[in-house]
Amino acid sequence: MDKKILTQRQEEVFEFIRKRSEETRLPPTVREIGEAFNISSTNGVRSILGALIKKGHIKRSPRLSRGIELIEVAPKPSLGEQLGVEIPILGRIAAGQPILAVQNLEGTVTVDRDFLARQTNVFALRVKGDSMVQAGILDGDLVFARQQNSAEDGQIIAALVDDEATVKYYKPKDSSVELHSANPIYAPIIVTPDRHFSIAGRIIGVMRKVN
């Protein structure tokens, strides 16, 4: 007998236990399994459970009610140690108000925790226009930015210029700031001190859906 191959019935019952454990957060009792499959005797269920134990798919704590535990090859992370992090997507960014204000929220994306290198204060923006195509950032892409109000020369940033949010290369000059596109057909934006300017964050990632 192959240790891993389950019969049809065993597969069904295993699936049932898995669903119950995940959805209702309560593993079923022996009788509840019986009811679900129209097995009138507890022993009918027990024979299947016995096989699942022998084949190493479940574990049981004797005499403990609902003491069926799944043995999964790739154990799902408990709620405390999620693999994904929820990042807020900002619709419009307006100067003078906190970036992450609720009224700006457009939704959230879940991204891999490692993808963001466990950084905090990250938000996402939908890119409009093709000014950064040469940097691999296309129209409609979702960019991830870490909130910070300063940046280094040459970094890609999300900036606020006169209440307008843009994603550009940051080029600080002596008396002004230049925001360069990656696309040469666009002239750099030169931000003179009389204009409203602030750095919203530094771009740390890009995500795109391809049709």
Place this chain on the structure above:
Amino acid sequence: MDKKILTQRQEEVFEFIRKRSEETRLPPTVREIGEAFNISSTNGVRSILGALIKKGHIKRSPRLSRGIELIEVAPKPSLGEQLGVEIPILGRIAAGQPILAVQNLEGTVTVDRDFLARQTNVFALRVKGDSMVQAGILDGDLVFARQQNSAEDGQIIAALVDDEATVKYYKPKDSSVELHSANPIYAPIIVTPDRHFSIAGRIIGVMRKVN
């Protein structure tokens, strides 16, 4: 009586239930709570549980063993309805063996469920080279592909040519298949029928970490 403020004892018991529910995945029975707090009578526990119910912190299913359910202000998504989906990252792809074979796995990424439009059989690949920069796919990017063995003219696919995996534009011809780069300095790969060729999947997304 404030509906929300718990007494010390109630707080302790609530914490115990929460820990048990999350860690062992099994809410405790009335008697198990009693044992944990040295309460010899089940009614002692019941009076505390009653208070927790009245104050809206837990819910109970009558006569159901372990039928204590936490009522949380921000309910965590149950495992069944995660916001993120784990996608396997494939190291090398070899022809003649199932794509998703375990030995190919390099790890997993968690991505938003909506990002992939709830599609199944999705895998991820690390892009090598700059042949697709004009399509916004850079060296080192992670591309997501949906497993399929056919594609339409002009789509970006992950293809296997002579045991080598590449990401290219798909251009089927009468007697051969052409794989075009987005970068004009690379000549198209012309796949004649004598070569091993298969489509691994169609590219549906891109993800990049920016430094």
Place this chain on the structure above:
DNA sequence: GAATATACTGCACGAATGGTTACTTGTCAA
């Protein structure tokens, strides 16, 4: 001072649950 809430003890009932024994039926491989 009475009413109310909290936090118990102690006991007992019945339903829910796990376990066992005995027996049956069908399939499949040696």
Place this chain on the structure above:
DNA sequence: TTGACAAGTAACCATTCGTGCAGTATATTC
């Protein structure tokens, strides 16, 4: 054809578990 395995039925026992009732002690509130 025999034997192992799977998947049951049926009846029954023992334990676990939720619940109900009676009662106590303390603190808080009106």
